[in-house]
Amino acid sequence: MNCETAKQQLVLFVYGELSFDEEELMEQHLDGCAGCSAERARLESLQEVLSQGESEVPAGLLARCRRDLAVQVAAAHAAPRRSLSLAALWRDWVVNPPLWLRPVGAVAMLALGFFAARIVPGDSPALARMGVAQDPAPVFSRVRLVNPNDSGGVRVQYEEVRQREMSGALQDDHIRRLLLAAAVDQTDPGLRVESIDLLKQHCSDDEVRRALMNALRTDSNSGVRLKALEGLKPYARDPETRKVLAQVLLVDDNPGVRTQAIDMLVQNKEPEMAGVLQELLPNEQNGYVRSRIQKALNEMKASAGTF
Amino acid sequence: MHTGSSRIAGSTLGMDEAELIRAAQAGDHDAFERLVRQYDQNVLRLAMNLLRSPEDAYDIYQEAFLRVFRNINSFRFDCSFHTWLYRIVTNLCLDHLRKKKVRRTESAVVETPDGPMDRLDSVPEMRADGDPQRTLLSRELRGRISEALSGMTARERMVFEMRHYQGMRLRAIGDVLGTTEEAAKNCLFRATQKMRSALGDFV
Numbered sequence: 001m002n003c004e005t006a007k008q009q010l011v012l013f014v015y016g017e018l019s020f021d022e023e024e025l026m027e028q029h030l031d032g033c034a035g036c037s038a039e040r041a042r043l044e045s046l047q048e049v050l051s052q053g054e055s056e057v058p059a060g061l062l063a064r065c066r067r068d069l070a071v072q073v074a075a076a077h078a079a080p081r082r083s084l085s086l087a088a089l090w091r092d093w094v095v096n097p098p099l100w101l102r103p104v105g106a107v108a109m110l111a112l113g114f115f116a117a118r119i120v121p122g123d124s125p126a127l128a129r130m131g132v133a134q135d136p137a138p139v140f141s142r143v144r145l146v147n148p149n150d151s152g153g154v155r156v157q158y159e160e161v162r163q164r165e166m167s168g169a170l171q172d173d174h175i176r177r178l179l180l181a182a183a184v185d186q187t188d189p190g191l192r193v194e195s196i197d198l199l200k201q202h203c204s205d206d207e208v209r210r211a212l213m214n215a216l217r218t219d220s221n222s223g224v225r226l227k228a229l230e231g232l233k234p235y236a237r238d239p240e241t242r243k244v245l246a247q248v249l250l251v252d253d254n255p256g257v258r259t260q261a262i263d264m265l266v267q268n269k270e271p272e273m274a275g276v277l278q279e280l281l282p283n284e285q286n287g288y289v290r291s292r293i294q295k296a297l298n299e300m301k302a303s304a305g306t307f
Numbered sequence: 308m309h310t311g312s313s314r315i316a317g318s319t320l321g322m323d324e325a326e327l328i329r330a331a332q333a334g335d336h337d338a339f340e341r342l343v344r345q346y347d348q349n350v351l352r353l354a355m356n357l358l359r360s361p362e363d364a365y366d367i368y369q370e371a372f373l374r375v376f377r378n379i380n381s382f383r384f385d386c387s388f389h390t391w392l393y394r395i396v397t398n399l400c401l402d403h404l405r406k407k408k409v410r411r412t413e414s415a416v417v418e419t420p421d422g423p424m425d426r427l428d429s430v431p432e433m434r435a436d437g438d439p440q441r442t443l444l445s446r447e448l449r450g451r452i453s454e455a456l457s458g459m460t461a462r463e464r465m466v467f468e469m470r471h472y473q474g475m476r477l478r479a480i481g482d483v484l485g486t487t488e489e490a491a492k493n494c495l496f497r498a499t500q501k502m503r504s505a506l507g508d509f510v
Contacts, residue, residue, distance in 0.1 A: 011499045012492060015470060017477050046503055046510045047471070053448040054472055057351055058361050065351060065368040069343065072369060073336065073376050 200231025455505030
């Protein structure tokens, strides 16, 4: 190998991109050539200097990227759903579901039926009064054992659940219990949104209010949390509700939820809220939420900094 | 914060990458998130190094992973997921660099609510260890590196970043950029020459 070839290949050599044979030839050349060895040392020191000059990712940028991506992904996923009315959803997906969805629908009904069966006793007089069929055909949820016998038959052990249907006014205790159960059904965010939407009309009920606060604090779906917030609006002065709103303001990853929580907390312009907002402002990454905090502070005639 | 997501997270824990991809294709958001987290630090670092601006790196991150989310069903396993993702990221960065070239006059100084600020000042001095002399040195060094990077073609810059800072092999870089290993070698060679002349007195 001559010096010209060596200089051409030294970059690849220091990056470990030469083949085994090429590397061997290079090593041999470097052993006998002070000029190329010095060049190699310079390239290696360049690599080291470059590593020191790598631009660091600013603290908090990765977390902000992840948080905002999750919001965008949820929005991208929820977008088509929003344009449909509840009636159309019911008609197209429940009453007359497309063929491919029917097995999925059956499983969903099983899940709901299973839940309902645990809440409403099978011999409930309420069911009889509402004209609910007392003994619909059983459906199996899981086969536990399959045991062929000598005579060519088979013994199957299975668990069964029953589908039930109930109609009634929202004030009805059974209906409310079913809605409260559906509001925490982890498998279906759509079901949770609709249930919270119905329940929020009865926020004066302590149990309903607690369910809304719980959804606001812990539900993984921002649509559900926004519905719960709407329901809690009339209770913006209730200390327990305010406590949950403050928590949401600090930890919720959805800017829409945080914005609404701010609006609810400042609507009565209590002076102590100015301090909370001043603390929040420097840490708030979302531009829109920041501007909302600033607007609220202006309205309260407070400055943006804590000094 | 949410009990729901942590519960589901457990179910994707033992999955390998192919299983995560299939689950994400079937609409499992948690699997998608785990997939993102395998690569997103490097993607952000690559974008940050290439574009030298946290705001631009943020934009690339969001756009790249949203594209992955929207197109995950078109991923057919005919290349590695890493290659597929990096094709998306590097194409976005190339577009960005080309656009930036058009408005090259743009200053490194940005207006902020606290007054004008140099973009490079937003980069933390992680390696400076509080030593003012080193801080000054590393700031000057980053300035020179930025200068050298802006003197490279977009492709040279891309190859250099992926080889030097991401530790990718030139063959894999060729795959990502839709070119040969030989062309990637040439890019690396030219990029290193430019870097060397820019950093002359540091080396």
